[in-house]
Amino acid sequence: xxxxxxxPLLSGLLILFLAAxxxxxxxxxxxxxxxxxxxxxxNADIAQIGLFFTLAQIVPLxxxxxxxxxxxxxxRLRAIAIGSIFGTLGFIPLILADKWQWLLLAxxxxxxxxxxxxxxxxxxxxxxxxxxxRGKVYGISQAIFMIVTVVGPPLGGWLTGSYGFxxxxxxxxxxxxxxxxxRLGMAREAAKGEEAxxxxxxxxxxxxxxxxxAMAALIFSGGLMTWMLITDGLRDVSFxxxxxxxxxxxxxxxxxxxxxxxxxxxVFGIFMMLSTIPGGWLSDKAGERVGIASGMILxxxxxxxxxxxxQGTQYQWLFFVxxxxxxxxxxxxxxxxxxxxxxxxxxxxxxxxxxLFSTSLGVVSLPAPWIGAQLWERxxxxxxxxxxxxxxxxxxxxxWLKFKLPKTEELPEADTPVEENTAIVTG
Numbered sequence: 001x002x003x004x005x006x007x008p009l010l011s012g013l014l015i016l017f018l019a020a021x022x023x024x025x026x027x028x029x030x031x032x033x034x035x036x037x038x039x040x041x042x043n044a045d046i047a048q049i050g051l052f053f054t055l056a057q058i059v060p061l062x063x064x065x066x067x068x069x070x071x072x073x074x075x076r077l078r079a080i081a082i083g084s085i086f087g088t089l090g091f092i093p094l095i096l097a098d099k100w101q102w103l104l105l106a107x108x109x110x111x112x113x114x115x116x117x118x119x120x121x122x123x124x125x126x127x128x129x130x131x132x133x134r135g136k137v138y139g140i141s142q143a144i145f146m147i148v149t150v151v152g153p154p155l156g157g158w159l160t161g162s163y164g165f166x167x168x169x170x171x172x173x174x175x176x177x178x179x180x181x182x183r184l185g186m187a188r189e190a191a192k193g194e195e196a197x198x199x200x201x202x203x204x205x206x207x208x209x210x211x212x213x214a215m216a217a218l219i220f221s222g223g224l225m226t227w228m229l230i231t232d233g234l235r236d237v238s239f240x241x242x243x244x245x246x247x248x249x250x251x252x253x254x255x256x257x258x259x260x261x262x263x264x265x266x267v268f269g270i271f272m273m274l275s276t277i278p279g280g281w282l283s284d285k286a287g288e289r290v291g292i293a294s295g296m297i298l299x300x301x302x303x304x305x306x307x308x309x310x311q312g313t314q315y316q317w318l319f320f321v322x323x324x325x326x327x328x329x330x331x332x333x334x335x336x337x338x339x340x341x342x343x344x345x346x347x348x349x350x351x352x353x354x355x356l357f358s359t360s361l362g363v364v365s366l367p368a369p370w371i372g373a374q375l376w377e378r379x380x381x382x383x384x385x386x387x388x389x390x391x392x393x394x395x396x397x398x399x400w401l402k403f404k405l406p407k408t409e410e411l412p413e414a415d416t417p418v419e420e421n422t423a424i425v426t427g
Contacts, residue, residue, distance in 0.1 A: 010140060013186075014128050017077075018144050020182040021121065024087065025145070027175030029152025030159070030168060031094075033265045034258065035103075036247045038165050042100040046248070050373025053244045055104055057369070059111040065215075067115030068123075068355025069208050072348055076124040079351075081187035083116030084180040091173035095166055119355035126342035126350055132284065134342060135291075138335035139280020146276065146331075149269025157262020215345070215352050224344050227402035231395050235296075238391035240368030241375065242384035246306075249381055254309065254319055267320045268327040275331030283336035289403035292340070293396045295333020302326035303389035307382040343405055 010018075031038065039049050071079040090109035093102050129137035159168035218225040250256045256264065283291045306322035309315050338354075345353040372384040 010137070011128055014125070014141070016182075016186065017124060018141060020179045020186065021145055022147055022179075023182065024084065024117075024176050024179035025148035026152045026155070027172035027179070029148045029265075029269075030156030030172040030175070031165075033153050033247055033261065034156055034160060034165075034168075036244050037251065037258070037261075039100045039103065040248065041165060042097065042103070044100040046245075046373050046376055047370075048100065049244065049248070050370040050376075052100065052104065053240070053369035054367055056107040056111075057240075059108045060115060063111055063115035064119075064355045065212065065352055066208075066355075067112075068119040068351035068353065069211055070116060071120040071123060071351030071355070072211060073207060075190060076120040076127070076351075077183070077187045077190040079116045079120045080124075081180075081183045083113040083120075084176075084183045086110070087113030087117070088173070088177055088180050091169065091176060095169045095173065115355065119351045119353075122338050122342070122354040123350040125338070127347065131343065135280040135283030135288070135335050135339045136277070137280070138338045139277040139283070142276040142280075142331070142334055143273050146269050146273035150266050150273060153265035153269070154259070154262040157258045157260070161258040211349060211352055215349055218345060218349075224340075224403065224405065227398055228341070228344070231398050231402075234391055235395055237368050238388040241372035242303075242388045244369055245372060245376060245381075245384060249385070250319060253311065253381055254316060255311070255313060256316060256319065260316070260319075264319050264323050268323040268330070271324040271327030272331035272334070273327075275328045276335055279332035280335035280339075282332065283339050288336040288340035288343075288405075289399055291336030292333045292403060293399045295329040295331075295336070296392045296396050296399065298329030298332065299326050300329075300389045300392035302329060303385050303392070307385045307389075340403065340405070 036049055039052055044052065067079070067083070070082070074082075086109055090106050090113060092106075093109070094106035097103050097106065125138060125141050126134065156168050156172065159171060219229055220226065247261055250261050250264065279291050279295070282294075302322050302325035305325060306319065309318045309322070341353055342350060375383040375387070
């Protein structure tokens, strides 16, 4: 009797793909949480820091849809390789900057990389998983990927505290350079295989217009995609109020140093890593809205914990508790959110969809960091965080009522994981 070999949840190509993502994002996470403090070190005040993060959103505003379209047209690995070249170049002004304004150039170049890599990452995983196991695959992939949040922040904090920002950024750039070499190799092998023959399309205005039109029809239909975009937009605006100010809050109000801020962020990564696999299982078994709603509640609770910590070194351990709860919320909701998006749109629009939802930066959220800085200065440091926590809690209502997939089956081509070119897997 012939036995059928059970396919593993993660293919060889997907494991190699995640390894390259880890190298790139260890570098990014080494400095990302410390970027507001780097701006401060370059003599930017609170208002200027808020202005910086507002201006830094302009380039992603124009690139988020284009990056997803390039991914849909050229293929995921090819788009990621192109983005990695921009990501490496972005470290040059980041390291050499002597004024905070120069960092705008670095974030602009980095935004090109994120616009190409971010949508491709989520779409690639969707196309290498079956529908019934998609939440699990997202959960396992995110658990592996969250190594970057466990390793990157404390390493960045230690290097910054011991050797300064410039040396830390140089080491982060080395990590990203290694990832670029890996991704270029994967894209070169992909060009010889099935992705080059069957998935490649020409980049043309006509195809862009067609894809955007199809995506717009989904968004304005009044259905699931409409409510996901509205809810995601409100959450993003609230996060933009406070997210970039939190390292400064921990330093000035909580009294944490660079190393402690790095370790606190690492705790977030550890708890997110521990909860993504259960989150993926919960998504597959109970439905995506259960995981998403639970995650929003936990993240709201975490913020309320963090902004109510009494001053004094004896209470600093509560920052670890708050960030741990936030990590649980992000880990539970992440796989469910990615799975829901991948099921709500056709396969040929996944890049654009993930490009839209991974950043969701629009005209409405553009001034949010500057507004958050004004709230800090006029109403106290906790005011922007209170708004974020409240919006997260209220978002549970539309999530529970509207985040339901229509009772139709996904196209067969999206139900079966993509067959791999063995040259890519072994390369």
